Structures are given as C-alpha cells and as structure tokens.
Amino acid sequence: MRFKIVLVFLLLLTAAVFYLFLCWKLSDGKILVWLRLPEALVAFSFGGILGVTGVVYQGVLKNPLASPYILGVSAGAAFGATVAAFFSFPVVFGSVLGSLASVFLLVLFSAVYRTSTEILLFGVGMNAFLSSLILFLYAVMPSSTVQDALFFTLGFISPQPLKFSALLFLLSLLALFILFPFGKWVDALSLGELGLLSGVRFEREGIILLVLSALFVSLFVGVVGIVGFVGIVVPHIGRLLGFRVSNYLMPVSFLIGGVLLLFSQFLARTLVYPTVLPVGAVTAIVGVPLFLYVLWREGRA
Amino acid sequence: MLEVGVVKAGIVRDVEFTLSPGTVLGVAGKNGSGKTTLLKFIAGVFEGEGQIKWKGKDLRKLSFKERMKVVNAVPQNFEPNLFYSVYEVVESSSPIPLRRKEIDEALEEIGLCGFGRRIFAKLSGGEKVRVLIARLLAINPEIVLFDEPSAFLDPDVAVVVAGILRELKNNGKVVIVASHDMSFLLDNCDLFLGLKGGREVFWGGRGDFLQALQLIYDVPLKVAKVDEEVFIKPNYRR
Numbered sequence: 001m002r003f004k005i006v007l008v009f010l011l012l013l014t015a016a017v018f019y020l021f022l023c024w025k026l027s028d029g030k031i032l033v034w035l036r037l038p039e040a041l042v043a044f045s046f047g048g049i050l051g052v053t054g055v056v057y058q059g060v061l062k063n064p065l066a067s068p069y070i071l072g073v074s075a076g077a078a079f080g081a082t083v084a085a086f087f088s089f090p091v092v093f094g095s096v097l098g099s100l101a102s103v104f105l106l107v108l109f110s111a112v113y114r115t116s117t118e119i120l121l122f123g124v125g126m127n128a129f130l131s132s133l134i135l136f137l138y139a140v141m142p143s144s145t146v147q148d149a150l151f152f153t154l155g156f157i158s159p160q161p162l163k164f165s166a167l168l169f170l171l172s173l174l175a176l177f178i179l180f181p182f183g184k185w186v187d188a189l190s191l192g193e194l195g196l197l198s199g200v201r202f203e204r205e206g207i208i209l210l211v212l213s214a215l216f217v218s219l220f221v222g223v224v225g226i227v228g229f230v231g232i233v234v235p236h237i238g239r240l241l242g243f244r245v246s247n248y249l250m251p252v253s254f255l256i257g258g259v260l261l262l263f264s265q266f267l268a269r270t271l272v273y274p275t276v277l278p279v280g281a282v283t284a285i286v287g288v289p290l291f292l293y294v295l296w297r298e299g300r301a
Numbered sequence: 302m303l304e305v306g307v308v309k310a311g312i313v314r315d316v317e318f319t320l321s322p323g324t325v326l327g328v329a330g331k332n333g334s335g336k337t338t339l340l341k342f343i344a345g346v347f348e349g350e351g352q353i354k355w356k357g358k359d360l361r362k363l364s365f366k367e368r369m370k371v372v373n374a375v376p377q378n379f380e381p382n383l384f385y386s387v388y389e390v391v392e393s394s395s396p397i398p399l400r401r402k403e404i405d406e407a408l409e410e411i412g413l414c415g416f417g418r419r420i421f422a423k424l425s426g427g428e429k430v431r432v433l434i435a436r437l438l439a440i441n442p443e444i445v446l447f448d449e450p451s452a453f454l455d456p457d458v459a460v461v462v463a464g465i466l467r468e469l470k471n472n473g474k475v476v477i478v479a480s481h482d483m484s485f486l487l488d489n490c491d492l493f494l495g496l497k498g499g500r501e502v503f504w505g506g507r508g509d510f511l512q513a514l515q516l517i518y519d520v521p522l523k524v525a526k527v528d529e530e531v532f533i534k535p536n537y538r539r
Contacts, residue, residue, distance in 0.1 A: 062382060063382070064382065064383070184393065187385075187389070187392075187393035188393050188394060190381070190382075190383055190393075191379075191381055191385075191390065191393055191394050192379075192381070193376050193379060194376055194379045194381075194390070194394045194433070195393060195394050196346055197344070197369055197373055197374055197376070197394055197396070198366075198369060198393065198394045198395055198396045199364075199365045199366030199367075199368070199369040199370075199396040200366075204365075239383070239384070244383060244384060244385050244386070244389055245385075245389050245392075245393070
C-alpha cells in the first residue's frame with residue numbers, strides 16, 4: 001500500500017520534473033523535440049541506472065557506501081572511453097571493456113580477500129588509480145581536446161539524436177527489468193553469512209550481479225561520462241522512505257535516481273545560462289548534502 | 302541416515318560418523334577446536350575433502366540451493382548492517398519461498414508472536430537467536446545444525462530451545478548442536494562428539510561423555526549430581 005502511494009508520488013514527481021525540464025523558457029517546438037527531450041531521456045535513464053546498480057552494489061558487497069562509482073567501475077569505463085577516444089575507436093567499446101576489466105580485477109581480488117570491506121577498499125584504490133591515469137592522459141593530450149575530455153570525467157550530457165536517446169531510455173528500462181528478478185539474490189547477499197544459507201553465494205550469484213550491473217553502467221558512462229554520488233545516495237533515500245527489500249527498493253531507486261539526475265541536468269543548463277554545465281558537477285552539489293544528511297541520520301539511529 | 306566423513310576441512314581432520322533420523326548429536330570442544338568448521342562443512346558452506354551422504358545420496362552432488370533445502374543452520378552470530386524487518390530477514394535468507402503465515406506460525410512457536418514487522422537489528426540477543434530458530438522451523442530442513450544456540454539465551458528461552466530440539470528429534474530430523482555449554486548438551490543430546498584441535502577425541506553416549514570431559518578440555522571440570530540432574534562446571538575458585 002505504502003509502496004503504491006510512494007510509487008504514484010514518484011511518478012508524479014518525475015512527470016513534474018520532466019515538464020519543468022522540457023517547458024522551462026521554451027520558445028520553439030523544435031527545441032523541445034530535438035534538444036530537450038533527448039537530453040531529458042538520457043539524464044533520466046542514466047540516473048535510473050545509477051540508482052538501481054547502487055542498490056545491487058550495496059547489497060552484494062554488504063556495504064552502504066558501495067556503488068559502481070566508488071568501486072572504480074565508472075572510472076574503469078571512463079578510462080577505457082578516454083583511451084578509445086585517444087586512438088579514435090568507438091568510445092562505447094572502450095567504456096564497456098574498461099568497466100568489465102575493472103570488475104574483473106575486483107572479482108579476482110575478491111577470490112583472495114573475501115571480506116566485503118577489503119573488496120570495497122580495493123575498489124576505492126582502483127578508483128583512485130584509474131582516475132589518476134585519466135588525468136595523466138589529459139596531461140599528455142593536445143590541449144584542444146582536453147576541454148571535451150574533462151567534461152567527460154565530470155559527466156556531460158551532450159546533445160544526442162532523439163532515436164539514440166530513446167534507445168538509451170529503453171535500455172535503462174530493460175536493465176531495470178533484467179535486474180529486478182534478481183532482487184532476491186541481492187537481499188540474500190546483503191545478509192552475509194545468513195544469506196548464504198538461502199543458497200545464494202557471492203562467488204556465483206554475486207559476481208553475476210556485479211558484472212551485469214557494470215555492463216549497464218558502462219554503456220551510459222560511454223555516452224555521458226562519470227556521474228558520482230547518485231549511486232550511493234539514491235538507495236539510501238529509498239530506504240529512508242521505508243523500502244528495504246530490493247523488490248521495492250529497485251523500482252523506487254530507479255525513479256529517484258532518474259528524477260535526481262534530471263533535476264541536476266535542469267540546474268546544469270539553467271544555473272549559468274546560457275552555458276550548460278557538466279551534470280556530474282551539479283549532482284555532487286545536490287547529492288553531497290543529501291549524502292551527509294543520510295550519514296547524520298544513520299549516525300543518530 | 303546421515304553419513305559424514307571428513308578427510309580434511311580447515312582444521313578438522315579425519316572425523317567420521319553416521320547418524321540416523323531422530324538423533325540429536327552434541328559437538329563439544331574448546332574455542333577453535335573445529336566445531337563451527339565441521340558444521341559449515343556439513344552445510345556445504347565450507348569446502349573441504351570428504352563425503353556427506355543423506356539417505357544414500359551424495360549431498361555434494363546437489364546444487365547449492367537444493368542442498369540448503371535439505372541442510373540448514375542457525376548460525377553462531379548474525380548482525381545485518383541494514384535495517385531489515387524480521388519478515389524480510391527470514392524471507393531473504395530462505396532457500397524456499399515462505400508465506401507470511403508460515404513465518405508467523407514459526408515465530409509463535411518460539412514465543413515471538415507478532416514480531417514479524419519488528420526491525421531485526423534492534424532486537425535483543427536472545428530474540429535474534431529465536432528469530433533464527435523460527436526461520437529454521439519455517440524452512441523445515443531434514444538436517445538441522447545449531448551453532449551455539451544457548452549462547453545468548455536466558456534460562457526461560459533456553460528451555461524453549463530445548464523443547465524445539467526435542468520436537469525436531471521427534472519429527473525424525475537429524476540435529477547437530479555445537480556448544481560450549483556442557484550442561485545444555487548433556488541434557489539435550491543423544492550422542493556426543495568431542496573435538497580437540499580439529500580431531501575426534503570422543504564419540505559416545507551420555508554416560509561415557511561425563512567420563513571423557515578431560516579429553517576435550519584441559520582444565521578439570523567438576524561434575525555434580527543433584528536429584529538426578531547433572532551439573533558440569535570448571536573450578537573457578539583458587
């Protein structure tokens with residue numbers, strides 16, 4: 001019952017933010033269809049994916065701070081994309097390969113060190129390492145391309161064709177529907193030793209979930225770049241709304257993540273009008289206070 | 302029949318025994334003697350060399366999930382880091398789908414009526430153990446493993462747990478209990494396995510177990526009999 005009310009509320013909120021985004025200071029119908037709608041679709045679907053994969057990573061690694069961003073999966077994708085762009089390969093190939101490589105390293109490490117804290121710390125280290133590799137690449141790049149590349153690490157939603165953005169939107173829905181049935185696995189894994197007794201193991205089910213999520217995230221990172229904090233914060237907002245089990249938390253996080261990124265993109269294009277800021281720069285501004293609020297609340301509980 | 306033959310699993314070496322349905326086995330030993338490892342090996346959570354057969358079938362050939370339906374356990378300690386409700390903890394950790402009504406019945410049986418919506422992490426130690434036992438009753442596996450079930454329990458609840466053990470026995474389950482609590486084991490088990498340094502130092506029934514205590518523990522234990530009741534304790538006084 002509560003779930004339905006929140007879902008309806010979130011759908012309304014989504015519609016409202018979509019409306020705000022699409023129609024704010026709108027002068028021309030063409031701008032709506034060919035510029036704002038694609039942008040809105042990309043922002044919403046990426047935010048949704050980050051929310052859902054945040055739920056998966058936090059559950060599988062039993063840590064409320066886990067997300068593809070913190071664990072270096074996004075950085076791996078961004079590194080791959082930067083390298084691909086450097087050698088003028090298709091960027092998406094680079095990002096998918098990069099994120100899969102970093103997940104592979106994570107899995108390899110997890111086979112040796114089994115506690116989730118150690119795996120998380122390894123991910124944090126890998127994140128820092130890959131981020132500095134990206135910065136290294138920037139240092140050696142011709143300065144004319146550095147601006148684009150920099151926007152990529154900050155997460156910039158560049159104008160996309162309508163068809164392509166619709167495809168990304170469908171992809172994000174597909175990801176939600178693919179990950180949704182695995183919610184039971186996520187819950188079991190989040191229970192650690194007790195969850196093991198339900199027949200779900202990190203070595204198998206957990207790794208499948210990590211790889212699958214990384215794949216979805218990397219496709220978007222290849223298009224938009226790194227967007228931090230959405231993946232960590234959004235599942236916690238879902239939990240504060242009273243949803244703990246993944247079957248509820250995943251769709252709720254999808255909507256919250258989508259709305260958060262869409263609203264961030266709205267701020268990104270209106271704050272310093274007419275310049276469009278990288279969305280990643282704004283999500284952190286919106287996301288970090290929320291994140292600190294969550295920490296504060298959990299500390300008191 | 303449950304046939305367990307451990308060749309090597311962690312610290313545990315060369316432990317072999319057979320249990321028929323309706324038996325409660327008590328596993329005794331010091332900290333680090335391999336009690337938990339043995340239970341984990343039987344559950345299939347801990348990999349090792351050896352064999353486990355249930356009714357002639359090799360349990361190791363089952364898929365992990367199928368195996369958990371046959372063998373399940375009450376783990377030693379469990380602290381979730383998310384605020385799941387009791388229902389959610391039980392549902393998420395069960396190898397079979399459970400209805401809320403079934404969970405309610407199991408909770409009621411162990412004296413936690415109406416606890417389904419309480420937040421698991423905020424329960425007391427004894428209540429947590431009882432929820433985990435209720436979870437096991439709801440799953441209803443053939444082989445039941447208890448790791449230190451009496452560790453957090455006050456006398457009232459320990460009596461309830463003892464009743465549950467008896468009921469499982471009467472229902473033809475194989476029950477294996479690992480504990481430090483000698484008196485609890487003595488009163489609730491039919492057979493006893495003593496472990497020391499991962500090796501079997503004792504196997505036998507109630508009468509022999511009392512004689513074998515010095516094989517399992519290094520300090521002398523005092524055994525006192527009062528009105529047919531047996532009390533076992535180390536000598537704390539200097």
